[in-house]
Amino acid sequence: xxxxxxxxxxxxxxxxxxxxxxxxxxxxxxxxxxxxxxxxxxxxxxxxxxxxxxxxxxxxxxxxxxxxxxxxxxxxxxxxxxxxxxxxxxxxxxxxxxxxxxxxxxxxxxxxxxxxxxxxxxxxxxxxxxxxxxxxxxxxxxxxxxxxxxxxxxxxxxxxxxxxxxx
Amino acid sequence: xxxxxxxxxxxxxxxxxxxxxxxxxxxxxxxxxxxxxxxxxxxxxxxxxxxxxxxxxxxxxxxxxxxxxxxxxxxxxxxxxxxxxxxxxxxxxxxxxxxxxxxxxxxxxxxxxxxxxxxxxxxxxxxxxxxxxxxxxxxxxxxxxxxxxxxxxxxxxxxxxxxxxxxxxxxxxxxxxxxxxxxxxxxxxxxxxxxxxxxxxxxxxxxxxxxxxxxxxxxxxxxxxxxxxxxxxxxxxxx
Numbered sequence: 345x346x347x348x349x350x351x352x353x354x355x356x357x358x359x360x361x362x363x364x365x366x367x368x369x370x371x372x373x374x375x376x377x378x379x380x381x382x383x384x385x386x387x388x389x390x391x392x393x394x395x396x397x398x399x400x401x402x403x404x405x406x407x408x409x410x411x412x413x414x415x416x417x418x419x420x421x422x423x424x425x426x427x428x429x430x431x432x433x434x435x436x437x438x439x440x441x442x443x444x445x446x447x448x449x450x451x452x453x454x455x456x457x458x459x460x461x462x463x464x465x466x467x468x469x470x471x472x473x474x475x476x477x478x479x480x481x482x483x484x485x486x487x488x489x490x491x492x493x494x495x496x497x498x499x500x501x502x503x504x505x506x507x508x509x510x511x
Numbered sequence: 512x513x514x515x516x517x518x519x520x521x522x523x524x525x526x527x528x529x530x531x532x533x534x535x536x537x538x539x540x541x542x543x544x545x546x547x548x549x550x551x552x553x554x555x556x557x558x559x560x561x562x563x564x565x566x567x568x569x570x571x572x573x574x575x576x577x578x579x580x581x582x583x584x585x586x587x588x589x590x591x592x593x594x595x596x597x598x599x600x601x602x603x604x605x606x607x608x609x610x611x612x613x614x615x616x617x618x619x620x621x622x623x624x625x626x627x628x629x630x631x632x633x634x635x636x637x638x639x640x641x642x643x644x645x646x647x648x649x650x651x652x653x654x655x656x657x658x659x660x661x662x663x664x665x666x667x668x669x670x671x672x673x674x675x676x677x678x679x680x681x682x683x684x685x686x687x688x689x690x691x692x693x694x695x696x697x698x699x700x701x702x703x704x705x706x707x708x709x710x711x712x713x714x715x716x717x718x719x720x721x722x723x724x725x726x727x728x729x730x731x732x733x734x735x736x737x738x739x740x741x742x743x744x745x746x747x748x749x750x
Contacts, residue, residue: 350514350530356617358527363621366536374593377547382569385554
């Protein structure tokens, strides 16, 4: 009856049954309201941290790869630059040699021409001198001999004089 | 010392008595439900304030179950958690003046019988009915009665340990209150005014010291022991 008290130590079947019911209800409450959301949150956080770490690792690996690539590129670029400089130098060398050769050729041509000119001048001067000398010689001879030489003698004498001059 | 009062009767099966224990259990259940809902309200990835408490509690129980039972038996964690929170809160309800449901043998016996049932069920499930029965004959068939007794005694020892500790706390506290009231009357008895002379002045403060042990410490300790034993027995039954 309400208001009565149970014995201090007693086993009451209805109380037991209600205790079980209460325990089951509380089990579901704790499971649904506490463990499920908290475990889910912990799992989510763990996943996120894992994902962040994975991402960071991937990024680092990629960065390493890129660095390697860039290093390789840089080395290639250096090599290429060296090659370019080398070819440029070679080309310049060839070109300069060509220019020098051309210059030398032209110079030698000019020299040759000048030599030829000089030779011509010399020959023409010689011819002129020859004529003058022969006239002078004839005049001298006329004066010396005071007589006309035959034309043949004339010629022969001139030849002789010129030959002597040449020597 | 009296047992729990009967609050009302459900008028079926010739009247089911609903005792103080049951009503207080309901109060505790509602309290725990609100607490769970409150602690996990609007949880965020970056924990803050009350969420830390909820996570700490769950992590503690998960860790305890993992350590005691093993990683493959994590499915028991919610039950152990529920049992721990329920038992601790029931015992602690004496702090707000309720009669602790754990000071009623029916409550602790109910829980212990659930543990007992779990042990038998899991033992049969993981060893088969033959293996389960064979377990009673180990190490020698002579041990059969001993094994049966030791198995059957488990719920009794578990329930009486829990009930005894909490009930003793209530008993000792009420004895102390009585003694202090008597002592107060002796001290204040010379005052002619009957109102002043019956003020139990010594009851103020002193019982709080005992309450630290009987209500706070003993409540948590008994909840822990009960959960620990449940975990160990169930884990042993499975392995």
